[in-house]
Amino acid sequence: MKTVLLIDDEPVFREMLGELLEPHGWKLLEAGDGEEGLTMAARHKPDLVLCDLMMPRCNGFAVIRALRSDPALKQTRIIITTGSSYTTDRLHAFECGADEYLVKPVQLRDLLGAIERVTSGQLSPLSPAADGESVSAIQATLPPARVAQAAGADGNNFLRFWGVRGSIPTPGPATLFYGGNTSCVEVRADGEIIILDAGSGIRPLGLHLASEFKNTPLHLHLLISHTHWDHIQGFPFFLPAYNPVNRVNVHGYEGSRAGLESILSAQMESPYFPIGLKQMPGNIRIQEMKGFEFTIGKVGVRATFTNHPGICMGYRLNTSTGSIAFLPDNEPFQRLRSLPGHAEGDAEQSRAFARNQDQRLIDFVKDVDVLIIDAQYNDREYQKHVGWGHGCLDDVVALAVLAGVKRLFLFHHDPGHDDAEISRMVAWARQIVAEKKSPLRVEAAREGMEVFLKPERKTKG
Numbered sequence: 124m125k126t127v128l129l130i131d132d133e134p135v136f137r138e139m140l141g142e143l144l145e146p147h148g149w150k151l152l153e154a155g156d157g158e159e160g161l162t163m164a165a166r167h168k169p170d171l172v173l174c175d176l177m178m179p180r181c182n183g184f185a186v187i188r189a190l191r192s193d194p195a196l197k198q199t200r201i202i203i204t205t206g207s208s209y210t211t212d213r214l215h216a217f218e219c220g221a222d223e224y225l226v227k228p229v230q231l232r233d234l235l236g237a238i239e240r241v242t243s244g245q246l247s248p249l250s251p252a253a254d255g256e257s258v259s260a261i262q263a264t265l266p267p268a269r270v271a272q273a274a275g276a277d278g279n280n281f282l283r284f285w286g287v288r289g290s291i292p293t294p295g296p297a298t299l300f301y302g303g304n305t306s307c308v309e310v311r312a313d314g315e316i317i318i319l320d321a322g323s324g325i326r327p328l329g330l331h332l333a334s335e336f337k338n339t340p341l342h343l344h345l346l347i348s349h350t351h352w353d354h355i356q357g358f359p360f361f362l363p364a365y366n367p368v369n370r371v372n373v374h375g376y377e378g379s380r381a382g383l384e385s386i387l388s389a390q391m392e393s394p395y396f397p398i399g400l401k402q403m404p405g406n407i408r409i410q411e412m413k414g415f416e417f418t419i420g421k422v423g424v425r426a427t428f429t430n431h432p433g434i435c436m437g438y439r440l441n442t443s444t445g446s447i448a449f450l451p452d453n454e455p456f457q458r459l460r461s462l463p464g465h466a467e468g469d470a471e472q473s474r475a476f477a478r479n480q481d482q483r484l485i486d487f488v489k490d491v492d493v494l495i496i497d498a499q500y501n502d503r504e505y506q507k508h509v510g511w512g513h514g515c516l517d518d519v520v521a522l523a524v525l526a527g528v529k530r531l532f533l534f535h536h537d538p539g540h541d542d543a544e545i546s547r548m549v550a551w552a553r554q555i556v557a558e559k560k561s562p563l564r565v566e567a568a569r570e571g572m573e574v575f576l577k578p579e580r581k582t583k584g
């Protein structure tokens with residue numbers, strides 16, 4: 124009997140695929156994440172693997188590479204089934220060794236057509252027994268990192284913007300007010316210093332930390348959303364990473380082509396930079412995360428994939444006095460799928476899929492105190508940048524209102540936007556909020572701006 128292994132973290136999608144394939148004589152195996160998928164593929168040697176890309180524990184790109192490097196799985200055909208319609212993701216998947224690429228929602232006709240193409244009717248029956256394996260718990264605990272002077276011990280948690288721009292730094296008189304450095308936000312909460320992204324803004328942050336703490340040992344945590352250059356380019360200039368009394372823990376996820384450490388090292392190879400990552404004396408520890416929930420001291424961290432080419436994460440930090448969601452690069456699905464040429468498969472199903480994906484993000488940022496999110500384009504500009512992986516102001520405001528966000532900070536400002544344009548976008552956003560009669564507060568993230576997380580006032584019960 125021909126066997127198919129379905130690797131997808133959404134049980135509903137596995138069930139749907141199973142229902143499509145079972146009547147066509149396929150024996151089904153299922154895995155709920157990439158790691159489990161690899162284990163099951165090695166054990167059962169399926170004829171066909173249907174694999175998602177954005178999954179916990181091991182992303183789909185890495186799964187394909189691992190499957191392709193196993194000579195015992197030479198006959199196994201791989202079809203990617205993913206929500207990502209980005210061309211770069213499609214190309215990467217083929218480079219890794221995928222045989223076909225289908226964008227969700229997957230139609231039976233397309234699926235059977237793809238299977239026909241990749242197997243060319245040359246299947247040899249294999250029939251090992253499939254035993255169900257449960258998805259292991261996704262939980263990790265990172266060692267606490269306390270710094271005596273770091274804010275938070277007294278509940279005085281806050282964040283500070285050091286880089287708010289997307290794509291490339293844009294210094295100059297036209298960006299003086301909001302700032303020209305790329306993505307970097309400092310969070311001081313519950314005794315921890317947590318840094319979100321290492322764009323060029325991490326350089327002034329490093330100088331500030333060095334002058335504030337002098338030679339007091341710092342234990343810093345850096346969370347990387349993804350490794351596009353505007354999110355990591357400042358790291359080679361991060362002063363605390365050169366002080367041997369410090370410890371710098373870098374957390375992030377494996378990329379579509381390579382692991383986190385090799386990508387961070389690559390930008391410091393000798394043709395680009397005089398000092399290698401391994402030569403930085405600040406005790407740098409790079410930790411590639413597998414699960415989507417972990418803690419840094421008393422701060423709870425949750426991660427989620429965002430809609431952006433390659434592997435890109437959003438983070439939510441839950442502190443003792445409030446929560447922060449950081450989604451620096453994201454393109455809302457519904458807008459993308461509603462435009463001509465971007466609906467995949469059946470139009471109604473495509474819209475339903477997009478609604479579902481956006482709902483996942485709404486749930487992720489539900490009732491958050493501070494949302495920092497990609498709002499790179501205004502509505503008119505977005506029409507010319509559909510499928511570039513970035514957000515449109517109107518959609519971001521709608522998402523924040525729906526999710527019951529308290530304060531929205533527009534982020535990842537377009538390098539072409541001067542201060543006046545960003546202020547116009549804020550005014551427009553506030554107009555939308557007023558029309559919706561929502562209590563949401565909107566501002567544009569600005570270098571140097573501090574936002575305090577106030578403890579909830581306790582009411583007597």
Ligand SMILES: [Zn+2]
Nearest residue numbers: 289290353452
């Ligand atoms: Zn970016």
Ligand SMILES: [Zn+2]
Nearest residue numbers: 349351431452
């Ligand atoms: Zn990016």
